[in-house]
Amino acid sequence: MNLSExxxxxxxxxxxxxxxxxxxxxxxxELKGFDVIIQISGEKQxxxxxxxxxAEKLTELGLDRGSCLIAFGGGVxxxxxxxxxxxxxxxxxxxxxxxxxxxxxxxxIGGKTGVxxxxxxxxxxxxxxPTKRIVEPALLKTLPxxxxxxxxxxxxxxxxxKSESLFEFLEKNHKKILAKDPxxxxxxxxxxxxxxxxxxxxxxxxxxTRMLLNYGHTIGHAIxxxxxxxxxxxxxxxxxxxxxxxxxKSPATKIVEKLLKLYGLPTETNLDxxxxxxxxxxxxxxxxxxxxxxxxxxxxSAKISTL
Numbered sequence: 001m002n003l004s005e006x007x008x009x010x011x012x013x014x015x016x017x018x019x020x021x022x023x024x025x026x027x028x029x030e031l032k033g034f035d036v037i038i039q040i041s042g043e044k045q046x047x048x049x050x051x052x053x054x055a056e057k058l059t060e061l062g063l064d065r066g067s068c069l070i071a072f073g074g075g076v077x078x079x080x081x082x083x084x085x086x087x088x089x090x091x092x093x094x095x096x097x098x099x100x101x102x103x104x105x106x107x108x109i110g111g112k113t114g115v116x117x118x119x120x121x122x123x124x125x126x127x128x129x130p131t132k133r134i135v136e137p138a139l140l141k142t143l144p145x146x147x148x149x150x151x152x153x154x155x156x157x158x159x160x161x162k163s164e165s166l167f168e169f170l171e172k173n174h175k176k177i178l179a180k181d182p183x184x185x186x187x188x189x190x191x192x193x194x195x196x197x198x199x200x201x202x203x204x205x206x207x208x209t210r211m212l213l214n215y216g217h218t219i220g221h222a223i224x225x226x227x228x229x230x231x232x233x234x235x236x237x238x239x240x241x242x243x244x245x246x247x248x249k250s251p252a253t254k255i256v257e258k259l260l261k262l263y264g265l266p267t268e269t270n271l272d273x274x275x276x277x278x279x280x281x282x283x284x285x286x287x288x289x290x291x292x293x294x295x296x297x298x299x300x301s302a303k304i305s306t307l
Contacts, residue, residue: 177263252296
């Protein structure tokens with residue numbers, strides 16, 4: 001990927017790439033010619049303290065309102081960079097260059113940005129669209145299988161809430177997807193990302209329809225935090241989807257569980273249930289004393305419920 005070529009006709013006076021140390025090991029040579037800020041890997045980088053520290057670096061580098069940030073990484077880098085861009089000098093442009101399946105089909109779409117608090121995930125954030133998304137599936141060649149499965153969990157989520165045909169595609173092609181077959185991955189990215197794009201176009205500020213994208217997330221985010229982020233996002237969401245299916249007695253419970261297990265994704269956790277329940281009380285979708293969940297009526301059809 002030649003970022004210099006892809007950005008040369010854009011109207012910005014300078015760029016700063018935000019990436020993490022693992023990606024820099026692989027792609028550092030390709031990022032030459034840009035200012036680069038290297039973050040630690042994982043959710044722990046998503047803090048207000050780190051936002052302040054990184055913003056100070058931007059001022060030291062001389063970035064101004066005519067500058068542009070580039071998020072080169074997965075969902076964590078995208079969330080962090082988008083939030084930083086949305087508040088630095090009251091807002092500067094940023095470009096999403098997702099390097100994981102999860103980011104390509106989900107987190108880089110729709111303009112959600114955010115960082116974490118000790119009391120919950122993504123509790124500080126903004127809606128702020130990138131000026132450009134550059135999706136290059138070839139970047140998935142270096143993606144570990146565990147990270148690939150993070151994205152697959154979100155693909156399964158998209159299929160469950162909106163597309164029986166995508167669900168069938170995931171069932172039929174699971175071996176090729178796990179083997180990172182380029183043609184199959186391209187088709188998966190196109191199908192899954194189009195679902196996210198259509199939903200967010202209808203409801204950008206998450207007033208109603210966009211909430212469907214939180215299927216598995218009310219429980220999943222609490223599980224992710226309860227594990228101190230030792231469980232990956234995809235693993236936690238996988239557990240969250242199965243558990244909300246059980247809670248709501250969804251008729252699709254067994255078929256969804258079978259697909260999750262086909263990809264080696266977990267459906268249970270030994271984490272303290274009371275801790276998870278307490279963490280769920282800080283969920284952003286809570287109204288008053290009621291928690292809202294996304295429940296499945298059948299594959300391809302979901303609704304907002306209070307349980």
